[in-house]
Each structure stands twice: as structure tokens, then as C-alpha cells.
Amino acid sequence: MKNKxxxxxxxxxxxxYVGGPTMAVMADRCNSIEITIVDLNQSKVDLWNSEDLSNLPVFEPGLASIIKKVRGKNLFFSSDIQKAISEADIIFISVNTPTKTSGYGAGFASDLKWVESSARTIANFATGHTIVVEKSTVPVKTAEVIKTILNYNQNYDAKKSFSILSNPEFLAEGTAINDLENPDRVLIGGNDSDAIESLSLIYEHWVSKEKIIKTNLWSSELSKLAANAFLAQRISSINAIGAICESTGANVREVKLAIGSDKRIGERFLNAGPGFGGSCFQKDLLNMVYLSKYYGLNEVANYWEQVLILNNWQKSRISKLVVDKLFGTLNGKKIAILGFAFKANTNDTRESSAIKITKELLTEGAEIVIHDPKVTKDQIKKDLEKNEGKDPKQKESNSFWWFSKDYEEIFKNSDAIIILTEWEEYKTLNWKFYTNLMRKPSWIFDSRSIVNPKEMKNLGIKLWRIGDGTLD
Known part of the structure; x- marks a missing residue:
């Protein structure tokens, strides 16, 4: 093995979303190390290499400035996978692991085809000793799959050898750069102490040793799933409390302040909203359910599944509430959706509450106009898969949607505005001007606690604010 x-x-x-930001920060902090990010998608590689830094495949605050600083110096983007693997001392696997849609474990288990494909490609093209690092969010025991494939090839080529490590990411989209530069912890799991130390030394360029936790492979893999399961659980818990608040006259923001002041609980992840989204929470919860059932722990599986059930219910109850407040029908009514990303400061729409809510409102015959500062019209089209257009005469059904960046066009003759993403620019809108363009009676459905209830009341706007039982 090479000297560490x-x-x-x-x-x-x-x-x-993981590979790009993670390697950018690593390149920025480790100037003596050459890092190459490879991908089969040439168009994605071209975007990473584009001079237009506003059009990177991933939007994260602070990412573009780091890319500008290190790209072409010690950070490179390429589709030449063979060359990059053959020259590498360490290879991070940071590929997609979606939930299976068919076959055994469909709906719960992760589809590891890209992880397996990566392992086979590494086995073919690696040279000498290579440290292979799981970076993707994966089910427990995935390292065994990688190890089996690599060891089989190692047995047929004495010049090759491999060490397998687990190094899960703990990034929150929207704050990924800060999470990478100032992590709560770095987790490295494995059985090869030299390989663990080699990876640790890389992180020690900017992370203190005290924050680097070293475990076995299986503890590392499970820790990632457990962390996301706990965070998702908190979101479903506060949304459940929010629903009770609306029915009892309590205010979920006041309840949050009270319970979040308890040091044993803390205030993080206690904001009521339209339900969690993103690439990890639902997928990791489904993995926890599948893993629990696989080992016969049905009560444990039922516990984690309930977190998902509550989250899906939260999305649907918002859709139903909109219909109920607008006299039981959305036919011929214009609804504006503000925010399509699953959270602010990202262009990621995976599992976004906006997808489910918009689809449900379309089934009610609504005319929907969508705005988001970072999500593109093409991405929304992929997510909704139907009914795009402005002219109802050209549509087979009365329901349709379109995308707009023009707030006057969005608000004009709208019956309701639904705020689904907590973008900063929504907080500073000239609500007095724009709400005056709406058709009366006008509704604001605020699922992110952005608008001021007193201001809306003074403007004569009907308001529903999540978790607020004090509103009329």
C-alpha cells in the first residue's frame, strides 16, 4: 500500500448534489491533491465546465465561487472514467441510489444498480492499491456488495488490491458548503486501519481530529440512515402538533419556542411546514422499514413507516384544505404556487411537497401558475408530466399549469396563493401591491410562516397559516 x-x-x-460540492470543498482545502469528478452524463459534465457559473447543475450558496477558484487547478470534471479510475489513489462512489420501483423490495429497498456498476468499473480499471469510499447514502451491508465484486477481481489480478470504507455525507441542501467546511462530525467506517487513517488525514486539512469519528463499516452505514430517520421524525412530529394547534386555538410557533427551549429537545428541525422532501429522508426511512422487516423487526418497521404516513398526510391535508376554503371546487380558479424546490436555497425538487400538492390540485380542475427562483420550467415539467400550457382551449381537461417569473402575471386574477418554499424573496414581496391584483375573496395559504397575519388582515386577505389556530 502507498504511504499515507x-x-x-x-x-x-x-x-x-453530493459529489460536486463535496469534492469542490475538498479541492479548495487540499491544494496538493488532484481531484477529478467523472460522470456518464456528458451534458452534466459540460455544465460543470461551463464559463457560466450561474448555470451549474447544482445550486448551493457559495458553491460557484469555490468552483471558480479551484476548477482547472486541482479540480477537474470529465467523462473519461477509465483514465480517472486508473490514476486514482482514492475513489469516492457518489452515485444515485433511488428506491426500487419494481421487483423484490419495490417501494422500500434501494436500487443499487449504479453502486454495483461503479464497483465493476473500478474493478476493471483500477491499478495498484485503491481505497474505495462509499459516499452515496446506502443501505446497511452495501459495502459487502462492493467488497465482493472488488475482491473477486483482485483474486484474478495480483497487481490490484482494495480497501473499502464508508464515509457518509451529512449535508443539508441549501447549507451544504457550510456543512462541508464546518462539519459537526466526519464519519469514517472500515476494517482497514491504514485506509481509515489515510482518509482521515485528508479531512484533517480543515477538520479537527476530535470531530473525526472512526467506526466499523456497518455502524457507519447505519448511522447515516439513523440520522436522517431522526430528523424526519422531528418534522413529522412538529407537523402533527401543528395540526392539533389549528384545531385547538394554539400556535405551533409558540409551542416550538416552549419545547425547543428544553436543552434535551433543542430548536432545530421544529419548523412546521408542508412536509419533508429531498433525496434522502423518504428513501432512508423506506430503507429503515425494509431493513427492519428483513430482520423480522415488524414493530420497528411500523414505527418508522408511521413517520412517512404522517408526512404524506400533511401534503394531502394542505391540498384538501385549499379545496375546502375555496368553496369545495377549483374548476375555473387560478391558483399560484410560490416555491417548487423542496426547500429554499436549492434547485432540488426530489420528493418536494409541491409536486404532490400541485398534482392533487390539478385533479380538482385548477389553473395553476408556478414560480420558483431556481427551479427551471423543464424540471417542473418532468415532475408534473402533464397539462402544461396557458390556454385552456388547447387542453383536454380544464386543469393546466404554466411557469412564470412575472409576479404581476402570477397574482393577477388569482384566487389563492400557496407558499410552499421559504425563499427569502417571498418574505420581502410588496404584498399590498400584489394582493390588490387578486380576485376577491382572496386567499393566502402560508405553509412556511412567511407572511404577517396582521398585514394580511389589514389588506382584507383571507389567511391560512400552518399550525395557527388563532386565525378566524
Whole structure:
């Protein structure tokens, strides 16, 4: 094995939401290490290499400035996978692991085809000793799959050898750069102490040793699933409390302040909203359910599944509430959706509450106009898969949607505004001007606690605010 200090080249398989930001920060903090991010999607690679830094495949505050600083110096984007693997001392696997849609475990288990494909590609093209690092969010025991594939090939080529590590990411989209630069912890799991130390030394360029936790492979893999399961549980819990608040006259923001002041609970992840989204929470909860059932722990599976049931219910109850408040029908009514990303400061729409809510409102015959500062019209079209257009005469059904960046067009003759993403620009809108363009009676459905209830009341706007039982 190479001396730990001699590890000079890193390759990352996957140029997505994890691979791009993670390797950018690593390149920025480790100037002596050359990092290459490879991806099969040439158009994605081209975007990463584009001079237009406003059009990167991933939007994260602070990411573009880091890319500008390190790209072409010690950070490179390429589709030449063979070359990048053959030259690498360490390879990070950062590919997609979606939930299976068919076959055994469909709806719960992760589809590991890209992880397996990555392992086979590494086995074919790696040279000498290579440290292979799981970076993707994966089910427990995935490292065994990688290890089996690599060891089989190692047995047929004495010049190759591999060490397998688990190094899960703990990033929150929208704050990923800060999470990478100032992590709560870095987790490295494995059975090869030299490989663990090699990876640890890379992180020690900017992370203190005290924050680097070293475990076995299986503890590392499970820790990632457990962390996301706990966070998702908190969101479903506060949304459940919010629903009770609306029925009893309590205010969920006041309840949050009271319970969040308890040091044993804390205030993080206690904001009521339209339900959690993103690439990890639902997928990891489904993995927990599948894993629990696999080992015969049905009561444990039922516990974690309930977190998901509550989250889906939260999305549907908002849709139903909109219909109920608008006299039981949305036919011929214009509804504006503000925010399509699953949270602010990202262009990621995966599992976004806006997708489910918009689809449900379309089934009610609504005319929907959608706005988001970072999500593109093409992405929304992929997510909704139907009924795009402005002219109802050209549609087979009365319901349709379109995308707009023009607030006057959005608000004009709208019957209701639904705030689904907590973008900062929504907080500073000239609500007095724009709400005056709406058709009366006008409704604001605020699922992110952005608008001022007193201001809306003074403007004559009917308001529903999540978790607020004090409103008329």
C-alpha cells in the first residue's frame, strides 16, 4: 500500500448534489491533491465546465465561487472514467441510489444498480492499491456488495488490491458548503486501519481530529440512515402538533419556542411546514422499514413507516384544505404556487411537497401558475408530466399549469396563493401591491410562516397559516 502521505489523486464517481460540492470543498482545502469528478452524463459534465457559473447543475450558496477558484487547478470534471479510475489513489462512489420501483423490495429497498456498476468499473480499471469510499447514502451491508465484486477481481489480478470504507455525507441542501467546511462530525467506517487513517488525514486539512469519528463499516452505514430517520421524525412530529394547534386555538410557533427551549429537545428541525422532501429522508426511512422487516423487526418497521404516513398526510391535508376554503371546487380558479424546490436555497425538487400538492390540485380542475427562483420550467415539467400550457382551449381537461417569473402575471386574477418554499424573496414581496391584483375573496395559504397575519388582515386577505389556530 502507498504511504499515507503519498495519496495525491482522488476520483469521484458521480457529479451530482453530493459529489460536486463535496469534492469542490475538498479541492479548495487540499491544494496538493488532484481531484477529478467523472460522470456518464456528458451534458452534466459540460455544465460543470461551463464559463457560466450561474448555470451549474447544482445550486448551493457559495458553491460557484469555490468552483471558480479551484476548477482547472486541482479540480477537474470529465467523462473519461477509465483514465480517472486508473490514476486514482482514492475513489469516492457518489452515485444515485433511488428506491426500487419494481421487483423484490419495490417501494422500500434501494436500487443499487449504479453502486454495483461503479464497483465493476473500478474493478476493471483500477491499478495498484485503491481505497474505495462509499459516499452515496446506502443501505446497511452495501459495502459487502462492493467488497465482493472488488475482491473477486483482485483474486484474478495480483497487481490490484482494495480497501473499502464508508464515509457518509451529512449535508443539508441549501447549507451544504457550510456543512462541508464546518462539519459537526466526519464519519469514517472500515476494517482497514491504514485506509481509515489515510482518509482521515485528508479531512484533517480543515477538520479537527476530535470531530473525526472512526467506526466499523456497518455502524457507519447505519448511522447515516439513523440520522436522517431522526430528523424526519422531528418534522413529522412538529407537523402533527401543528395540526392539533389549528384545531385547538394554539400556535405551533409558540409551542416550538416552549419545547425547543428544553436543552434535551433543542430548536432545530421544529419548523412546521408542508412536509419533508429531498433525496434522502423518504428513501432512508423506506430503507429503515425494509431493513427492519428483513430482520423480522415488524414493530420497528411500523414505527418508522408511521413517520412517512404522517408526512404524506400533511401534503394531502394542505391540498384538501385549499379545496375546502375555496368553496369545495377549483374548476375555473387560478391558483399560484410560490416555491417548487423542496426547500429554499436549492434547485432540488426530489420528493418536494409541491409536486404532490400541485398534482392533487390539478385533479380538482385548477389553473395553476408556478414560480420558483431556481427551479427551471423543464424540471417542473418532468415532475408534473402533464397539462402544461396557458390556454385552456388547447387542453383536454380544464386543469393546466404554466411557469412564470412575472409576479404581476402570477397574482393577477388569482384566487389563492400557496407558499410552499421559504425563499427569502417571498418574505420581502410588496404584498399590498400584489394582493390588490387578486380576485376577491382572496386567499393566502402560508405553509412556511412567511407572511404577517396582521398585514394580511389589514389588506382584507383571507389567511391560512400552518399550525395557527388563532386565525378566524
Amino acid at each position: 502521505a503519498d495519496l495525491k489523486k482522488i476520483t469521484c464517481l458521480g457529479a451530482g
